[in-house]
Amino acid sequence: MCECHSSGVSRRRLLGGLVAGLGAAAFAGAARAAPLGCFNAAALAAQPGEWAERHATAADAFVMPAAAEAAPPVTGAMAGIVRRVNLPAGEKAIALTFDLCQTRSPIAGYDGAIVDLLRANKVPATFFPAGRWLETHGARAQQLAADPLFVLGNHSFDHPDLHAAAAERIVSEVLMTETSLAETRQAAANACGTPVAAPMRLFRFPYGSCADTGAAMVNGIGSVVIQWDVVSGDPDGTSAATITSNVLRAIKPGSIVVMHANGRGTHTAEALARLVPKLRSEGFRFVMVPELLASGTPQAASECFIERPGDTLRYDDRVAHHAPAELRPTHPAT
Secondary structure (H helix, E strand, O other): OOOOOOOHHHHHHHHHHHHHHHOOOHHHHHHHOOOOOOOOHHHHOOOOOOOOOEOOOHHHOOOOOOOOOOOOOOOHHHOOEEEEEEOOOOOOEEEEEEEEOOOOOOEOOOOHHHHHHHHHOOOOEEEEEOHHHHHHOHHHHHHHHHOOOEEEOEOOOOOOOOOOOOHHHHHHHHHHHHHHHHHHHHHHHHHHOOOOOOOOOEEOOHHHOOOHHHHHHHHHOOOEEEOOOEEOOOOOOOOHHHHHHHHHHHOOOOEEEEEEOOOOOOOHHHHHHHHHHHHHHOOOEEOOHHHHHHHOEEEEEOOOOOOOOOOOHHHOOOOHHHOOHHHOOOOOOO
16 A cells, blocks of 8 residues: 655655745754754754665564553543544644554655654644554654654554454554554653653554444553544645645644655645645644644544545455445545
8 A cells, every 4th residue: 555656866855945945944943853862953854765665674574562551441532433623712723644554565664854844844743653664664763752743643553454353453453553652662762861751542543444343442442543534635646736735625623634654645745835834824733633632522433434434445355345436535545
C-alpha cells in the first residue's frame, strides 16, 4: 500500500523552499523541536531521498517486541470509534494527523519536509506509526517522541486489515506496538537525559477498517480508537491543489484530518504550506488529538469507515470480492 513515485531531487528542492517561505526563521522552529538540547537542527532536518520506500537491509533487522500490559478499559464518551469532537460554541480547534504506515515489506519512508514545516510553523500534530515503522526508523521516531509539538499514537504493528481478525491478533497488534512506543520514548529519554511522558493510548485501525467487535476489543485493552472526519486523499500522487480543496471543503471545528508522512503523500507538504496559513487566517487552532478530545465531546461511530459506512469493503479480505462499485472509496485508505 505504501507506494510513492516522484522525482526526489526536484520534490525536495520545491518543498525546502515552501518550508522557508512559510516561516522566516524556518529552522528556529526546528531548534524548538529539541527543547532538551539533544537533537540539533542538522539532525532534525529532512534528508534527500529519505521519504522514499526501500528494500530492507541487515541494518533493518530487529527483535519482535513482547506485548505490553493492557491499560484500563476506555469507557464513556471516548468509547467507540471517535471521528471528530463536538466543541463549545466559538472554539475552532482541529487536529492534523499523519499515518506512518509500514507493512512487512518494503521499508516505508519518512517525509521530513512535512515535519520540518510543522516545526517551523509551530503546528502541533499527532502521528500514528506502525510498530514496524518505529523499529526501522529509530532515530526519527525518537525525535518525534521527544518533541512537545507532537504525540505518537498506534497504527498496529504490521498494518494488516483487522476487520475480520481474531481477537488475539488484534490484541497482539495493538500491544506489541505499545511496547515499541514505550521503547521509543525510553530511547528518546536516554538521548535527552529527561523523561518523555507517555500520552494517552490512541489507536488507528489500518485502512480505516474494523468491525464493531474489534473496536470494542481495542477499547477493552485501554486504547481510544481514532479515525477522522476529513480525508485529505493525499496518497499516490494526489496534487497539492486537490489535497487543499479536500481539506478546506470538509473542515469544521473539532475535525480530525488524516494525512500521511511515510512518503505516500508526495504533495502533502506542499498542500500544508497552503493549508496552515489559510486555516489560521480563518481562526482555526491546531492541537494534538488528546487536547482535542479534552476540549469537547467526542463524536463516536459504531463502525469504521473512510467517508461513509461500508466504504472499507475493498480492503476487507474476506468480503473484498463482493464489494459493489458504489461502495468503493474515492480516496486510498490509510
